[in-house]
Amino acid sequence: MAKFIVSGVAKGRQFEKEVEAPSEKLAREYAYSLLGSNAGIKRSAIKITSVKRG
Numbered sequence: 001m002a003k004f005i006v007s008g009v010a011k012g013r014q015f016e017k018e019v020e021a022p023s024e025k026l027a028r029e030y031a032y033s034l035l036g037s038n039a040g041i042k043r044s045a046i047k048i049t050s051v052k053r054g
Contacts, residue, residue: 015051
């Protein structure tokens with residue numbers, strides 16, 4: 001699987017997460033999942049601004 005760097009804004013704070021995923025679309029989903037489970041942030045409060053292969 002490829003590594004992706006997902007960055008964006010959640011609840012007014014910038015974030016950057018490195019995730020392993022087979023595609024960019026799934027990297028976005030993994031980032032939503034991580035932020036939701038670890039920080040308790042709902043999807044509607046997360047705005048992903050970029051997904052880069054890294």
